[in-house]
Structures are given as structure tokens and as C-alpha cells.
Amino acid sequence: MNKTSNFLLDLVLVAGLGVAFVVWTKLGLTFVLAMAVLFACWLGFSRGGRQSLSIVRIGLSTLGGRLGAASVIVIGIAGVVGVLVALLAMGEGFQATLQKTGSADTAIVLRGGSSAELNSVLDRDSVNVIEQAPGVQRDANGKPIASAEEVVVANLPKKDDPAVSANVQLRGVGKGAWELRPNVRIIEGRRFKPGLRELIVGQGAARQFAGLGVGHTIRLAGEDWSIVGHFAANDSHDSELMGDLETVASTYRRGSSVQSVTVKLTAPAAFDTFKAALLSDPRLKVEVSTTRDYYSKQSEQLTKILRIVGFTVGIIMAIGAIFGALNTMFAAVTARAREIATLRALGFRGGPVVVSILLETMLLALLGGVLGAAIVWLAFNGYTASTLGSNFSQVVFQFKVSADLITTGLQWALAIGFVGGLFPAVRAARLPVTTALREL
Amino acid sequence: MKYFHLIWAALFRRKTRTILTLVSIVAAFLLFGMLDSVRSAFDSSSHELAGTQRLITSSRYSIIQPLPLALRDQIALIPGVRAVAYANWFGGQFQDPKNFVFSYAVSPDYLDVYPSIHLAPDQRKAFDDTRTGVVIGPKLAAKYHWKVGDRIPLQSQIFPRKNGDKTWPLDVVGIFDVDRDDANGFDQTLLMHWKYFDEANAFGGHQVGWYVVQLKHAEQADQVSRAIDALSANSDHETKTQTEQAFQASFAKQFGDVGLIVVAIMGAVFFTLILLTGNTMAQAVRERTSELAILKTIGFSSGSVLLMVLAESVLLLLLGGVTGLGLATVIGPALGKGSGGMVPIRGVSAMSWATGVGLMVVIGLIVGALPALSGMRLKIVDALARR
Numbered sequence: 001m002n003k004t005s006n007f008l009l010d011l012v013l014v015a016g017l018g019v020a021f022v023v024w025t026k027l028g029l030t031f032v033l034a035m036a037v038l039f040a041c042w043l044g045f046s047r048g049g050r051q052s053l054s055i056v057r058i059g060l061s062t063l064g065g066r067l068g069a070a071s072v073i074v075i076g077i078a079g080v081v082g083v084l085v086a087l088l089a090m091g092e093g094f095q096a097t098l099q100k101t102g103s104a105d106t107a108i109v110l111r112g113g114s115s116a117e118l119n120s121v122l123d124r125d126s127v128n129v130i131e132q133a134p135g136v137q138r139d140a141n142g143k144p145i146a147s148a149e150e151v152v153v154a155n156l157p158k159k160d161d162p163a164v165s166a167n168v169q170l171r172g173v174g175k176g177a178w179e180l181r182p183n184v185r186i187i188e189g190r191r192f193k194p195g196l197r198e199l200i201v202g203q204g205a206a207r208q209f210a211g212l213g214v215g216h217t218i219r220l221a222g223e224d225w226s227i228v229g230h231f232a233a234n235d236s237h238d239s240e241l242m243g244d245l246e247t248v249a250s251t252y253r254r255g256s257s258v259q260s261v262t263v264k265l266t267a268p269a270a271f272d273t274f275k276a277a278l279l280s281d282p283r284l285k286v287e288v289s290t291t292r293d294y295y296s297k298q299s300e301q302l303t304k305i306l307r308i309v310g311f312t313v314g315i316i317m318a319i320g321a322i323f324g325a326l327n328t329m330f331a332a333v334t335a336r337a338r339e340i341a342t343l344r345a346l347g348f349r350g351g352p353v354v355v356s357i358l359l360e361t362m363l364l365a366l367l368g369g370v371l372g373a374a375i376v377w378l379a380f381n382g383y384t385a386s387t388l389g390s391n392f393s394q395v396v397f398q399f400k401v402s403a404d405l406i407t408t409g410l411q412w413a414l415a416i417g418f419v420g421g422l423f424p425a426v427r428a429a430r431l432p433v434t435t436a437l438r439e440l
Numbered sequence: 441m442k443y444f445h446l447i448w449a450a451l452f453r454r455k456t457r458t459i460l461t462l463v464s465i466v467a468a469f470l471l472f473g474m475l476d477s478v479r480s481a482f483d484s485s486s487h488e489l490a491g492t493q494r495l496i497t498s499s500r501y502s503i504i505q506p507l508p509l510a511l512r513d514q515i516a517l518i519p520g521v522r523a524v525a526y527a528n529w530f531g532g533q534f535q536d537p538k539n540f541v542f543s544y545a546v547s548p549d550y551l552d553v554y555p556s557i558h559l560a561p562d563q564r565k566a567f568d569d570t571r572t573g574v575v576i577g578p579k580l581a582a583k584y585h586w587k588v589g590d591r592i593p594l595q596s597q598i599f600p601r602k603n604g605d606k607t608w609p610l611d612v613v614g615i616f617d618v619d620r621d622d623a624n625g626f627d628q629t630l631l632m633h634w635k636y637f638d639e640a641n642a643f644g645g646h647q648v649g650w651y652v653v654q655l656k657h658a659e660q661a662d663q664v665s666r667a668i669d670a671l672s673a674n675s676d677h678e679t680k681t682q683t684e685q686a687f688q689a690s691f692a693k694q695f696g697d698v699g700l701i702v703v704a705i706m707g708a709v710f711f712t713l714i715l716l717t718g719n720t721m722a723q724a725v726r727e728r729t730s731e732l733a734i735l736k737t738i739g740f741s742s743g744s745v746l747l748m749v750l751a752e753s754v755l756l757l758l759l760g761g762v763t764g765l766g767l768a769t770v771i772g773p774a775l776g777k778g779s780g781g782m783v784p785i786r787g788v789s790a791m792s793w794a795t796g797v798g799l800m801v802v803i804g805l806i807v808g809a810l811p812a813l814s815g816m817r818l819k820i821v822d823a824l825a826r827r
Contacts, residue, residue, distance in 0.1 A: 068715075068718075068719050068722065069719055069723075071715065072712075072715055072716050072719050075711070075712055075715055076712045076715075076716060079708040079709065079711070079712045082708060083705050083708055083709075114597070115597070118598075119531065119597045119598045152505075153505075155500065155680075164690065165690070166690075221505070221676065222674070222675065222676040222677075222678060252505070253676075312474075313471060313475070313705060316467050316470055316471045316474075317467065317471065317709060319463070319467045320463070320464040320465075320467030320468055320471075320709070320712070320713070320716075321464075321712070323460045323461070323463040323464045323467070324460075324464050324712070324716045326460050327457055327460040327461060327464075327716070327719075327720065328719070330456060330457070330460070331457070331723060
């Protein structure tokens with residue numbers, strides 16, 4: 001009879017937990033804080049709350065004797081939160097880098113059906129049509145501000161291991177490029193001169209690849225190019241080399257065709273006019289998007305993969321940690337069975353016993369969560385990594401451990417602590433006082 | 441072995457604790473199985489022996505830079521070269537950009553340099569005789585329900601035909617089989633004729649993406665690759681020749697150091713696991729102090745007590761670990777499929793199993809060591825008197 005009712009109770013608890021967990025993950029930081037405040041009030045001002053607090057105090061004071069067991073909870077949960085936050089921070093950093101690239105008032109035009117510059121090709125006539133389209137901003141001389149561009153992929157040795165080479169994007173840009181990308185600043189040396197085989201190097205690429213210092217010469221497509229400057233753009237262009245369009249196109253034998261045209265719009269609102277004009281033009285078959293949309297779309301897939309991997313790994317680790325916590329807390333409850341029974345004989349009720357054990361577990365879990373998040377934040381925030389972006393070349397990005405991610409990590413920690421503490425707590429509260437007192 | 445039932449009974453003395461610990465171990469090894477299969481998917485090519493016979497020659501500057509077809513005959517003349525095949529990246533997609541199809545336009549002898557691809561002789565003949573014919577891998581055929589005789593409109597992300605249309609009509613004339621361990625991913629690949637591709641392609645002109653050079657002897661790889669690269673030195677199409685494994689490994693490496701990430705995660709997991717099971721074992725032995733003392737009283741030597749406790753912890757790890765790896769074998773491929781092939785999880789390889797079992801034994805010994813030592817040093821009188 002007793003066994004069945006225990007089993008039924010566990011079943012109800014599991015079902016309840018399922019619902020609670022779904023709700024919990026949907027909630028933001030504000031709600032969590034509000035709950036914490038309400039809970040603190042209950043602890044401070046009600047009889048049950050004060051009872052719970054005093055049991056927690058006893059529990060915590062005996063923690064020293066259970067250091068090994070308690071550290072299982074803390075370190076287990078630190079591991080879960082650390083891995084989860086690190087993987088998500090990688091995705092977030094990659095996304096942030098690509099989303100910072102581009103703006104709402106510049107548009108990029110590719111050949112119809114192309115999703116990346118590397119797959120695209122536009123002939124000279126189309127370029128002229130695109131540049132003259134309505135909605136394009138003109139400079140003081142009445143010329144449209146636009147840059148026809150050609151991206152080629154070059155293979156260069158990496159700095160940390162010269163035996164390994166990786167792909168880097170070399171972008172040949174037109175005259176309008178500087179006005180289109182006001183965030184590109186020369187930090188060392190000077191701009192390249194049109195018509196010469198000169199390149200400027202993004203700060204990310206300069207860090208990643210060997211032999212790209214200002215004044216160096218590199219060999220690409222059978223020709224020597226001199227590096228005349230480094231630039232900082234603080235977006236995905238940091239991973240690129242830039243040179244003059246005509247020089248790049250002729251060296252790589254691309255003739256007069258280019259891959260994309262980027263134009264400055266008179267205003268973000270002019271995008272619709274511009275797009276409609278190009279799409280309705282019978283001479284063209286093109287894809288038009290704002291540069292912001294174009295670059296943020298490129299981060300979608302990798303971010304998605306990292307989220308899938310992060311959450312899968314996190315869930316499996318969390319299951320392990322939950323059972324570790326259960327184990328520890330069951331042992332703690334068993335060890336303290338007599339003490340808890342004594343308290344209940346003295347008149348402490350079941351509720352406060354449950355709350356106090358839950359609270360103890362969750363405090364340990366929170367400690368673990370904070371520890372894990374702190375380690376990841378110290379080790380990885382701003383850590384520079386690179387991966388293969390679209391166009392088959394390396395994109396340099398930085399890990400971004402944001403407050404949101406830390407909140408997610410701590411939410412996971414608390415959830416694990418809650419589940420790990422609940423079953424032992426209920427068992428402690430339901431143990432018949434007489435049996436427990438007689439034990440041992 | 442004769443003490444097995446004793447060890448087993450000791451292990452399940454406290455059922456709840458043992459089962460809770462087991463679940464944690466299962467979770468850890470489930471993770472190990474899946475992550476290791478991701479890692480090996482990224483570098484399996486590096487210890488694949490089948491590929492040592494082949495070199496890949498591509499443009500030195502970038503993989504998107506084509507090479508002239510004229511190079512083929514020059515390479516074929518180099519001593520030590522058995523055959524030279526070539527291929528081009530087609531960048532196919534079926535109906536929607538999301539349905540990416542690994543597709544290459546290949547030379548007529550391409551199938552001969554890859555003996556791991558098995559195509560029935562009549563289908564091979566049909567492929568050779570059909571200009572627009574393609575042969576496809578079994579997984580690709582299953583994915584889109586393509587059969588021999590189907591005409592499929594495949595779009596290229598890169599190459600339009602001469603009439604400006606990017607849709608290429610292709611006829612499926614064969615479905616090949618691939619050796620199970622082949623790491624090239626051919627089972628999801630479509631192969632079409634380079635000749636058809638080159639003639640109908642708007643940007644054609646006797647250019648190929650890369651050459652596959654089959655060697656007479658694997659030992660000559662170094663000298664042959666130097667000779668090939670010397671052919672085009674200082675020209676406008678300098679080449680870089682490397683073994684097939686090195687070619688694939690360099691590609692995989694560009695995604696990032698997957699190996700390092702996996703090792704870091706597994707480090708965190710196993711550190712926690714050692715702590716957790718170590719704690720369990722310590723508790724288990726502490727509880728049984730008097731039982732161990734009785735065993736010693738009735739004549740068990742200190743050494744056999746030590747061994748029994750160690751065996752218990754190794755058994756605990758093996759029980760959980762084998763279950764976990766077994767689960768990974770079942771769940772892993774399903775998960776890989778669920779992600780639409782984006783996360784490359786395959787089954788757990790024999791290599792992963794070996795590493796996994798090794799890890800189980802080592803972790804079992806580590807966590808068992810301290811409790812086992814304290815069990816061995818137990819003084820009967822003290823233990824029975826509960827001092």
C-alpha cells in the first residue's frame with residue numbers, strides 16, 4: 001500500500017516537473033527575480049518560512065562533513081553550465097559578427113538564385129543597369145555610390161601552424177567601397193592604390209595568417225602582391241583581404257564580369273523601390289537584399305548547428321548531473337533521517353522540511369552554475385576563433401558570453417538542483433517519524 | 441571469477457544508489473559515444489588506408505580556381521602514375537536550395553580510380569553510353585526516392601547552361617554501392633559526365649576542378665606529388681598535390697578544431713564522473729566496513745579484498761558505460777538524421793568502443809583505488825569494534 005502510494009506520488013511529481021520545466025525555460029530573468037523576491041518574503045515573514053530557514057541553517061552547518069558529496073553537485077552542475085554556455089557563446093559570437101556586418105541602407109545585388117557571392121556572376125551591362133536604378137544615392141558629382149565586387153578564395157598558411165593552410169577571402173572592390181563601408185578604418189599603413197597589386201588586410205586575417213604584415217609581399221594566383229595596410233572593420237570583413245577590383249579580376253582572369261554589386265541607398269526606405277525596379281527590369285535576373293539581411297542569413301546555419309549540439313550535449317550532461325545530485329541528496333537525507341525525524345517530532349511540519357532540502361540543493365546548484373559560468377566567462381569571453389563561413393573561407397569571430405546566456409545557464413543550474421532535491425526532500429518529509437527515530 | 445556473485449551482491453546492496461550512479465555513467469558514455477563519432481567523422485579520413493594510393497592535385501591558390509585540362513596528359517607521363525581522373529564541383533540542389541546534393545562532374549575513368557564504388561557492369565555500360573546519365577549513391581537514392589530510369593531536374597548553384605537555364609536535366613542510369621568504411625561520403629553523391637558538363641556549361645572551356653592521381657605504389661606519393669607540382673611551377677596555374685587524406689583533413693580542419701572542443705567537453709564530463717563515482721564507491725566501502733572485516737576474519741586475504749573492491753568499481757563503470765555506448769549506437773544515427781545531416785553523427789565505431797572500454801576500466805580503477813586501499817588496510821579488530 002505504502003509502496004504504491006509512493007510510486008503514485010513520484011509519478012505525479014515527474015508529470016508536474018515536466019510541465020514546470022517547459023514553463024521555466026520560457027520565462028525570462030524578470031520573472032525569475034520576482035519569484036526569488038516572493039520566496040524570500042515567504043521565508044522571512046511566515047512561520048513555515050522561518051522554520052525552513054532554521055532547518056537550512058542546520059543543513060548548511062553540517063555541510064563541512066559532507067564536502068566530497070556536496071562537491072559532486074557543485075562541480076557536476078558547473079560542468080553542465082560551463083559546456084552549455086561555452087557552446088552557445090560560440091554560436092552567439094559568430095552570429096553577432098555577421099549581424100554587425102552590413103547595414104539597412106546598403107543593398108547587395110547577386111545573380112538570380114545565388115545565395116552567396118561565390119556562386120554569383122554579373123556582367124558589365126547588368127552592373128551599369130543596377131547602378132543607375134532608382135533609390136541609389138549619388139555623390140557630389142552625380143555619380144551613383146556603388147561598388148562592383150569580386151570575391152576570390154586564396155589559400156594561405158596559418159600563423160599558429162605554417163604547415164596548415166586555410167582559405168581566406170580576397171575581395172576586389174570598386175571605387176565606392178569606402179563610402180559604402182564607413183566602418184572600415186585603416187589602422188596601419190595606407191589604402192591600396194587602384195591599378196597596382198596592393199592589398200589591405202583585415203585585422204582578423206592578419207592575426208590568423210602568416211606573412212601578412214605591412215610591407216610584406218605574398219604570392220597569389222602566380223603574381224606578387226604587396227601588403228600596404230591593415231584595416232579594422234569590427235565585422236566579418238575583418239577576416240578578408242581587400243584590393244582593387246580591376247586588378248583582382250584581371251589577375252584571376254575573370255574578364256569584365258563581377259560577382260556582386262553593393263549600392264548605397266538614399267534611405268533605408270528606398271530599398272523597396274530599388275528592389276522593385278531591379279526585379280521588374282527585363283534585362284536582369286537578380287537577387288536583391290539589404291547587406292544586413294544578406295550577412296545575418298549566412299550565420300543561420302552554423303548558429304543552428306551549435307544550438308542543436310549545445311542543447312543535446314547540455315541535456316545529456318544535465319541528466320547525469322541530476323542523478324548525481326539525487327544520489328548526494330538521498331545520502332544526505334538518509335544520514336540526517338534521525339535529525340529530521342526529531343525536528344518533526346518537535347512540531348516542524350512536512351512543508352518546511354521539503355522546502356529546506358530543496359533550498360539546500362538549489363543553493364549548491366546555484367554555486368555550481370555561477371562557478372561554471374564564471375570559468376567560461378573568464379576563459380572564453382572575447383576568445384577569438386575562426387570557422388569556415390559561406391564562400392568557403394575563414395570567418396574570424398569572438399566568443400560572446402552575454403548576460404542572456406549566463407541567465408540561461410543559471411536557469412539550467414536551478415532546474416537541475418530543483419529536480420535533484422525534490423525527490424529526496426519528499427522522501428524525508430514522508431518518512432514516518434517513529435520508523436526514522438528507531439533507525440540505527 | 442568465483443567471487444563474481446559476491447561482487448555483484450555488494451554492488452546492488454543499495455539499489456537506489458547504484459542505479460542513480462549507473463544512470464550518470466550511462467549519460468557520460470552516451471555523450472562520449474556521440475561526440476567521438478562526430479570527431480571521427482571529421483578526421484576519419486586521416487587514418488583511412490584505402491586512400492594512400494591516390495593523390496589530389498588542385499590549384500595551389502584556392503579550390504575554386506580551375507586547372508587546364510591539358511595538364512592531364514602531362515601528369516599521366518610522370519613515372520609512378522597509374523591513372524589520372526578529374527572532376528569538377530557541380531554544386532547541385534534539388535528543387536530547393538536547402539536540398540543540397542553532393543554532385544561532381546567526373547571523367548570517364550573516375551569510377552576506376554575509386555574501387556570502393558561498386559557499380560553493376562550493365563549500369564556502368566549504361567552510364568558510359570548516356571551523355572546525360574548520372575550514377576548516384578544509395579543514401580541519395582533513398583532520400584529523394586530516385587530510381588534507375590528517372591529523369592531529374594538538378595539545379596546548379598554555380599553553373600548555368602549555355603541557354604542561361606540553371607536546371608540541368610539528368611537521367612539516373614545506375615545506383616552504386618559503396619564500401620562501408622569509405623570516408624568520402626560517396627553514398628550521398630551524384631556523379632555526372634564531365635564531358636556533358638563542359639560542353640553545356642556557359643562558362644566551360646576545358647577546365648577541371650581537381651585531378652585524382654592514382655599511384656602505382658603508395659611509397660612514391662612524395663616524389664610523384666613533387667613532380668606534378670613541378671609541371672606547373674611559375675605558371676599561372678600552379679598546383680598543390682597532396683594525398684587524399686591530407687586534402688580532406690585540411691578541409692575538415694577549416695571548420696575549427698572539432699577535436700579540441702570534443703576533448704574539452706569530455707574532459708569536463710569525465711572529471712565530474714570520477715568525482716561522482718568515487719564518492720559512491722567511498723560511501724559503499726565505508727558502509728560495509730564491518731562486512732569487509734568479517735570477510736577478512738573468515739580468511740580472505742587483504743589482497744583479495746583490494747581486488748574485490750576494485751572489481752566492483754570497474755564492474756559499475758562497465759555496466760553503465762556499455763549501456764551508454766550501446767544507447768549512442770542506437771540514438772546517434774537517428775539524431776544525425778534528425779538534424780538533416782548537418783551534424784555528422786554516425787554509429788559508434790569499433791575504435792570508439794575500444795577507447796570507451798579502455799576509459800571505463802581506467803576510470804573504474806581510479807575511483808576504486810582509494811576505497812580499495814582503505815579496505816585492504818582495514819584492521820579486523822578496529823573495524824569490528826567500530827573504532
